[in-house]
Amino acid sequence: GEQVEQRPPHLSVREGDSAFIICTYTDSATAYFYWYKQEPGAGLQLLMSVFSNVDRKEEQGLTVLLNKKDKRLSLNLTAAHPGDSAVYFCAVAMATGGNNKLTFGQGTVLSVIP
């Protein structure tokens, strides 16, 4: 089945710097891609979703890149601030059967130092 690897497991950046997280996946039939944010004591909140016909998406200081050839998905937070400190997860789903079953990466604990 699908395998998703997420790096790095921990990331510490200074306020105003960029934070870069990467996920690789194994199945070329993967078609749906998500980034979630989890704040302490809370559930997961969707940050951004992209689908296989999109290579790049930018929203509100976040940039998602999708490289289907290399099976790689990345998230870049530009100008990070302390409120961005959280755990970030990538998640992917296959094209067959819609996007009803997600496979998650292991998570990245991001700390933004003021």
Added chain:
Amino acid sequence: EAAVTQSPRNKVTVTGGNVTLSCRQTNSHNYMYWYRQDTGHGLRLIHYSYGAGNLQIGDVPDGYKATRTTQEDFFLLLELASPSQTSLYFCASKQGRNYAEQFFGPGTRLTVL
């Protein structure tokens, strides 16, 4: 926005104990999910359902049962809890159409002593 609630928020039980975790969603979503979250593993799918009375096996189902009694309610059952089931459990729901996102509950922290 979709509302997904879970109860209890925290639960402590002993090895061999019987535990039921509850999830309710109020937006008539077709799909509901149970995940466990463990450090180094991310979220792993235990069971899911696409409607009342339906149950689908996830990726880590051993030791868990689930039941979807209504469109709104999805329960996770641990009939003989073990310390390896100590974890943070999340419920999620989703509409049945493509591209729809999953909405997550706040989580239940279960400790099995």
